[in-house]
Amino acid sequence: MIRAILKGLFYLVLAGAAATFLYPFIWMVLGTLKPEVEIAGLKLWPSTFTLESYRAVFSKIPVGRAFFNSMLVSTLVTASVLLLSSITGYALSRLTFKGRDIIFGLLLFTMMLPFQITLIPMYVLMVKFHWIDTYQALIVPAMVSAFAILIFRQSFKTIPGDLIDSARLDGCGELEILFRIIWPLSKPALITVGILTFVNTWNDVLWPIIVIRDQSMMTMPQMVALYAVGGQAEAQVGNILAAATLLAVPIIIAYLIFQKYFIESMATSGLKG
Amino acid sequence: MVAPYLVHFLVITAFPIIFSMVLTLHRWNLLSPMQWIGATNFSTVFSDPLFWKSLWNTFRFLGIHIPLQVGSALILAVILNQKIQARGFFRAAFFLPVVVSGVVVTILWKQLYSTDTGLLNSLLMSVGLERVEWLTSPAIAMPAIAIMATWKNVGLYVILLLSGLQTIPKQVYEAATLDGAGKISQFFNITIPMLNPILLSVIILSTINGFSLFIEPYVMTGGGPLNSTLSMNLYIYNQGFAFYKMGYAATLGFVLAGIVFAVVLLERRYIESDTT
Amino acid sequence: MPHPDSRSALPLIRWISLLAGLGLVLSCRPPDRAYQLTYWCATNPFEVEFARQIVDEWNADTTRIPVIFQPVPGGQSSEEVIIAAIVGKTTPDIYSNIWPGVIEQYRDAGAVLDLSQFADFDSVLTSRVPASLRDGFRSPDGGYYQMPWKANPLMLYYNGKLLAEAGVDTLPVTYADFIALAPRLVQDFNGDGHFDTWMLDPNILPKWWERFFDFYTFLIAATDGETLMQDGVVNLDRPETRQVLNFFRENYAAGYFPRSLFQEEIFLLDKLAFKVSGPWLMRHLQRYRPDDYQHYGVTNLPRPTAGEGPVHSYGDPKNIVIFSTTPYPAEAWEFVKFMTSKANDRRLLDITDQLPVRKDLQSDPAFSSYFAERPIMRQFADQLPYTSGTDHSIYLQEIFDILSQEYDAASVYAARPVDEAVANMQRRISKLVAREHIRSAEAQD
Structure with a gap:
């Protein structure tokens, strides 16, 4: 009896929590399809469906361009992090060389460092390089990630040394070993780093706000943030919500498809503390 | 093979840190030449009421956000760890806000929180309650932001704690049940101690993330009302990028870094000593 | 052990330096000095x-x-x-x-x-x-x-429809007029004890530039065109500053101004009787209310007392x-x-x-047909000679940030006595101005 009540209570809590997490998103998406005057009301379902809000967003800001920028930047950063960080992770885990421990120390130090310290000098650096309003400013600072190196180092350590030694005997170069032997054996680490890097790059907004001013160079979150707080939405709530929906949907779709990987990789990232 | 990392480290990390240290000793508005002012920036920090205000605000945010987040994550994780139908659905639902951009979340919640036309107040008033000035009352704005931040992140911590719970061997509970320990005493005497390492990670992670509070007040309140949501990061941003006080902003950055470091160390020591 | 990786890493290092070099070359190319x-x-x-x-x-x-x-x-x-x-x-x-x-x-x-x-x-x-x-x-x-070019003098727009419905036929001239009108114009439709229409909607975000559109322009009106400083001396400790702060404080306390953030434009939705804005707003109103924008009108900003002579305002040059x-x-x-x-x-x-910004705007025939077509713009043109800009200071953003902080505390939230806010403004801004004097003296040495 008590068990049954407890069980019921559990489901009640879970259902309440699920509703709390999902309802605002449902409200937002339906809000974008409502006529402007209905959005503030309590009624969830629109009386008539309209795409006016989306039409207005597309006519006012270059959403397609921002989507392309975000895709390009996130893809290049992810590719670069996978490549460069796994190389360093490999060196740190499987090779011995002078200064390895120092480099490992540097790595841990980098991870502890709050970004506030480097933010302003980084901005100055970008200005001096003439990288303001360029893809370089968005990509280059993110090309290597200390956290990714750490994950790769951890993962590569579990690979049996015999495999690597015999490959060396067969005359494989180190990079060949990494990409031919280590990578195929480290899919979970690659997926984790890939998803994390992509999502974080896609969602980052502070850095683009600082280094990008040209509207045609803006990423999605930046453009949507400026559209919503700046004057361009002309104070039409439907437009603001539509812009937010356009920003959220690609990641939500990716999440629904790769849900298992998303949750696992995010959970791994949590353990870095 | 570590060359790419080293090059990147030198340019993107080491140079900025050193440059930042140099900046703390100067007054510089980007345009005019740097002016050496010694340790003035540091003494200014400690007599700057807005620095203390933003520090207090940040701690106030952490004080609400961390217990709320860890507490609700623990409850949800413990329930999900039972024999539950549709666990995958619930897990996925809780996790959804984690993957969505903070910009979407702030835009959405700004609308939900609106005093005169927001969904939350409409709900409150439809059941006969008094409305709340969510983002426009100095007392409530920061708690409102903390609630929103919890909503955004709690799914991640549910997953973390759930994976911790699943590593606790069933035999431990079975033995305890034989000894006549009730469910509640099992929770406090077995679950919590066994979860300790992962709880520590969760708390430290929440702390570090909490200290970086920026986009929420930047978009939703601009730091108001009465500076009650001016977080340290927002203050640094304003000093650096609204008033171009680069030296002062860099100094604030170092002070904040020191504080984060100290708090994390304290947490680690406190929780670890708690276990032994 | 020698570096076993040096050979295989070489191409990679080359690749990276090439990439970096390319980036530098592409972005650092010398500015185009063609004849243009x-x-x-x-x-x-x-x-x-x-x-x-x-x-x-x-x-x-x-x-x-x-x-x-x-x-x-x-x-x-x-x-x-x-x-x-x-x-x-x-x-x-x-x-x-x-x-x-x-x-x-x-x-x-x-x-x-x-x-x-x-x-x-x-x-x-x-x-x-x-x-x-x-x-x-x-x-x-x-x-x-700078070459003086254009201005957007701020004036008080009114929603003629709301005024007519409330039977209001005289526009407010003084603060007392304005506040006396409020009970007739603000309404609580749903009976929840809070107004659903308001008198004016100054932006409550504490961003320094928002003060041009509320506190600062009202101060210019109240002082008949004076800015924050006269002859390099901060002049904020004066009755007019107190009157302006009190005016906003009273309106916020009574709920006539919403202490709320709107993502929507409530002036278009007939939820607002007045709005402070420049001439360009008219085009926006026309666009979103094509059938009945004519009821919107423009008048001078209210002043503490009726006063002689023209009403001044911020010119937003x-x-x-x-x-x-x-x-x-x-x-x-x-x-x-x-x-x-x-x-x-x-x-x-x-x-x-x-x-x-030109003196023959209303006298030269080159412009007369424009004003004949848009009579409301004539009012802005009349306002133009009676506008003020801002003082000259390298710390102007910080000065307005101080105004914003004190206004926020004294007027919007009534969390600080007006006298204290005025004293703070005077003291803190004077300090900045003094620093600037020292700086320019040093520069001359």
């Missing part, structure tokens, strides 16, 4: 159209230096973009739409040209700008680093600068004169509904 001028205009579509038309016309005459234009590459604050451009030495030759409040910073950095070096500057200035406004554009060092990076200053000056010719000022009116 670059002109940046504001981003709003009307001003872009204006720039397109004048540049096309200028370039049609092939004996002139070619001009290329682009909207200032900024999504948010154009000031930030210009500062970055100055630091990176990538400024254009000419920029319009500069806010005079930042001129001192740019002058201090040596980034803008003193236009009075051009022989005909004085005659151009005196023939164009009303005498009452000229001093406002001169820097403390006596130079003119935007001007033109020539950056000192230009290799062709004389040609740039010719283009600036062309931009501000009578024909192009008329074009500015037609395209943007913003007012050129």
Whole structure:
């Protein structure tokens, strides 16, 4: 009896929590399809469906361009992090060389460092390089990630040394070993780093706000943030919500498809503390 | 093979840190030449009421956000760890806000929180309650932001704690049940101690993330009302990028870094000593 | 052990340095010094159209230096973009739409040209700008680093429909009038004890630039046109500052001004009786209320007491600068004169509904048909000679941040006595001004 009540209570809590997490998103998406005057009301379902809000967003800001920028930047950063960080992770885990421990120390130090310290000098650096309003400013600072190196180092350590030694005997170069032997054996680490890097790059907004001013160079979150707080939405709530929906949907779709990987990789990232 | 990392480290990390240290000793508005002012920036920090205000605000945010987040994550994780139908659905639902951009979340919640036309107040008033000035009352704005931040992140911590719970061997509970320990005493005497390492990670992670509070007040309140949501990061941003006080902003950055470091160390020591 | 990886890593290092080098080369190529001028205009579509038309016309005459234009590459604050451009030495030759409040910073950095070096500057200035406004554009060092161009005088719009429904037929002149009208205009439709329509909706975000549209413009009206400083001395500890702060405080306390953040424009939704804005708002109203925009009207800002003479307000001026990076200053000056010719000022009116700063705006036949078609714009033109800008200080943003903080505490939230807020303003701003004096004294040594 008590068990049954407890069980019921559990489901009640879970259902309440699920509703709390999902309802605002449902409200937002339906809000974008409502006529402007209905959005503030309590009624969830629109009386008539309209795409006016989306039409207005597309006519006012270059959403397609921002989507392309975000895709390009996130893809290049992810590719670069996978490549460069796994190389360093490999060196740190499987090779011995002078200064390895120092480099490992540097790595841990980098991870502890709050970004506030480097933010302003980084901005100055970008200005001096003439990288303001360029893809370089968005990509280059993110090309290597200390956290990714750490994950790769951890993962590569579990690979049996015999495999690597015999490959060396067969005359494989180190990079060949990494990409031919280590990578195929480290899919979970690659997926984790890939998803994390992509999502974080896609969602980052502070850095683009600082280094990008040209509207045609803006990423999605930046453009949507400026559209919503700046004057361009002309104070039409439907437009603001539509812009937010356009920003959220690609990641939500990716999440629904790769849900298992998303949750696992995010959970791994949590353990870095 | 570590060359790419080293090059990147030198340019993107080491140079900025050193440059930042140099900046703390100067007054510089980007345009005019740097002016050496010694340790003035540091003494200014400690007599700057807005620095203390933003520090207090940040701690106030952490004080609400961390217990709320860890507490609700623990409850949800413990329930999900039972024999539950549709666990995958619930897990996925809780996790959804984690993957969505903070910009979407702030835009959405700004609308939900609106005093005169927001969904939350409409709900409150439809059941006969008094409305709340969510983002426009100095007392409530920061708690409102903390609630929103919890909503955004709690799914991640549910997953973390759930994976911790699943590593606790069933035999431990079975033995305890034989000894006549009730469910509640099992929770406090077995679950919590066994979860300790992962709880520590969760708390430290929440702390570090909490200290970086920026986009929420930047978009939703601009730091108001009465500076009650001016977080340290927002203050640094304003000093650096609204008033171009680069030296002062860099100094604030170092002070904040020191504080984060100290708090994390304290947490680690406190929780670890708690276990032994 | 030797470095086993050095051989295989070599191509990678090459690849990276190549990439980095390429990036540097591509982005650091020397600025284009061809015989042409670059002109940046504001981003709003009307001003872009204006720039397109004048540049096309200028370039049609092939004996002139070619001009290329682009909207200032900024999504948010154009000031930030210009500062970055100055630091990176990538400024254009000419920029319009500069806010005079930042001129001192740019002058201090040596980034803008003193236009009075051009022989005909004085005659151009005196023939164009009303005498009452000229001093406002001169820097403390006596130079003119900006060409006075256009203004958007702030006035009080009213929603005639709401006023008529409430039976209000006289517009408020004094603070007392305004507050006496409030109970007839604000309404609580749903009976929840909170108003659903309001008198005015000053933005409650504590951003420094928002104060131009509430506290600052009301202060200019209350002091008959005085800015924060007279002869370099901060003059805020005066009855008018208290009256303005009290006016806002009273309205917020009574709920006549919403202490709320709206993402929607409530003036369009008939939820607001009055709004402080510039001439360009009319076009927005026309667009979203095409059938009945005629009921919207414009009047002067209220003052503490009825007072004699015209009501002043903040002019929201935007001007033109020539950056000192230009290799062709004389040609740039010719283009600036062309931009501000009578024909192009008329074009500015037609395209943007913003007012050129010129004294013959209402007397010259070149503009009369415009005002005949848009009578409401005549009111803004009448306001133009009675506008003030801002003081000259390199710390102007910080000064307005202080005003914003104190106004927020004293008026919006009534968390600080008005007297204390006024004393704080006076003390804190004086401190900044003193620092600036020390700085400029040091610079002269």
